[in-house]
Amino acid sequence: MKKTLIAMGVLGAFSSLAFAASNVTLYGIIEEGVIVQKAKHGDNKVELNSGFGQGSRWGIKGVEDLGNGYSAGFVLEQGFNADNGNEATSGKAFNRESFLYVKGGFGSFGFGRTGALSFAQTQAILTGWAFGTSYGASSWQSAIANNFSRMDNVLSYATPSFNGFTGHVMYSNGLTSDSEKWSDNNHYYGIGIKYQANAIKSSLIFEAADNKGTATDAKTAGDIMTQQEYALAVAGVAAEDYKAWAKVDANKEAYKTWAKTELAAGEAAKKPIYVINYGLEYNLGSWTPMFAYQFAHQNNGRRTHMFGLSASAQVAGGKAMLGARYVFGKDYAKKVGANEVAVDGDVRAWTIGAAYEYPLSKRTAVKTYAGYADSGKEWKEVEDVAYNGYQVYLGLRHAF
Template identity: 65%
Template sequence: MKKTLIAAAVMATSGIAFAASNVTLYGVIEEGVLLEKAKHADTTVQLRSGFDQGSRWGIKGVEDLGNGYSVGFILEQGFSADDGNVANAGNGTTSGFTREAFMYVNGDFGKFGAGRTGTLASGAQSNHILTGWALGTGLGLSSWTSAIGTSFSRTNNSVVYATPVFSGFSVHAMYSNGLATDTDKWSDNSHYYGLGVKYQANAIRSSLIFEAVDNKATGTDAVKVSDLFTENEFKALGIGAVWAANKDRVIKEATGKKKAIYTINYGLEYNLGSWTPMFAYQFAHQNSGRRTHMFGLSAKVAVGGGDVLVGGRYLFGKDEAKDVGANKVAVDGDVRAWNIGAAYIYPLSKRTALKAYAGYADSGKEWKDVENVAYNGYQVYLGMRHSF
């Protein structure tokens, strides 16, 4: 009897262990020293958490449903290693799982999921497919998603679908029913749309991505006196004004909805063994009147047991924005920008790596006086990343 009970206990324990083995606790901590200077601004030296890879912790799990089907989830929280505060807040998400809160189903049909996640060209989270830029979307002014370009980071209320891979090709579609919330009627929520094709076979990786945000939630109605006060509250002010004559007076004018933002990103990589040359391109048409073309050439090269990442890009086009950069420069006309950057990542182990980076940015025409290191300035970084 005792042996039976012991055997049952062992089986129960092993069953629990087997279930738990499908759930993983993981994370990344990156901390370093960043020296930077923007044009017309002071030089600063600071501790910087997540300069390249955002510091985060997360839980992910997968359950096999049989017959080729499985269900999984990802819950991921960003934080600052400097002070322990929440990081990656945005679109109304300020606590909880700010980086990703996503559930999905895999099967012969492909992958379908829903929740908060990164957009197709964001370079963030489990659904992005961006290729073609060796310096990625993290290294400061060299990030493909830095301020000079156009990008969408993470969206709430999203559904994502990816087809199975056919001869190296897969199609990816994403829709957000409301970037922050979707509690209003459809026409009052801002929506994200993404459609992309990815190719990966042999030595080639490539992607072509179209994205748009319709900005439907950006307009505001006029504010009237009657929106702020009831008749009795107004009369209680004792200002002697007649309610009937003033209740429809406009305190704040209405603002029109911003126009939609469109982007196209194309990337190509060719792995030659010890080094991988890359090409990237972006066309962007923004609501502020910015219409730009951005080209990037970069490479990843194996050197001394680590990887050297080098890249340069050039942007040209037009901008009609009222407040660009920290000094809120108003621009209306042609813009130019270029930057170069180089990084060296050396692994101390499978989980720990040293990182060094330097980058320089310079802009002309209407952007020449923008006080932002992504437009005009330089950065030097030295740090360490540990994964668990």
């Protein structure tokens, strides 16, 4: 009788554990392949690459029903490099996402580490670009763009759906740390609207980072003066006489030299950056055309417009993607791409890419990609495949 009771107790315990664990899921993706690429003026490179199309990761997610339409859940997701087994971000146990949330009739509220509204992960709402934030030079997140990535110390809220519309608000109390006083932490602010109903998917996102706490200890003239104001001060020219002064070739060269070096005395503080992303997708059944636009503004940084046209389609049992985009505007960066390339004026770039994913099973697929980028004006000599060069990729992805 005692053995029977013990056996029943053990079975009951295992049953309880199984029930408790029934809403917890272990999942992951491993993607690895070979990439051949060449940047302008650079060498041909052949590399084993992890996560080119989808980042290699494993994760645990779970949800608990709290009753009355409420639930609590979590996502813990770690990225890794399949080619060498290293962490994708050294020192972070769950670098991709570490997020706790509650849901109910009010919508969804959560906090932790996650991706920005215009990036990836569970809180993102970016639409309008077939390649999303993956596929190297064709990523909406590539070097020629101005975007936000994953962030620490995030608070995120999403409204319930109203006829297909949802509102989203996100705030980071410190993109990487909030241990200092509030004014010395670098904050992120995001607000967006997403629409998803029938064949249409669309989003409009406004984001900003105040870049607090990034100034050098000693303030420089660039912190408090515009480039024109500084040039006038150095030349000893009154503002009303500026037009006559600027016509002198020597003065033009002096001003250009200063703009490139941004004051030899030290770095100016980074200015706040503002980014708007808009995307639209229309599902026509066998294929989905897409449109995306980005505007970015940062004093002493970039002021650019980026347009993208892309599409995804079901072809020969797999998924094909094609996209082209064009960027133009101004850039005043001290470093662009892999080299110390200073720019101080008009920039432009265009990128074209194509990808194909063929499923071998429900969980395994072969992936291919080819892309080319070309830049002009101040970016024409940047040695980076996102600006100038090509990429070709062949890989295998397995999901579990």
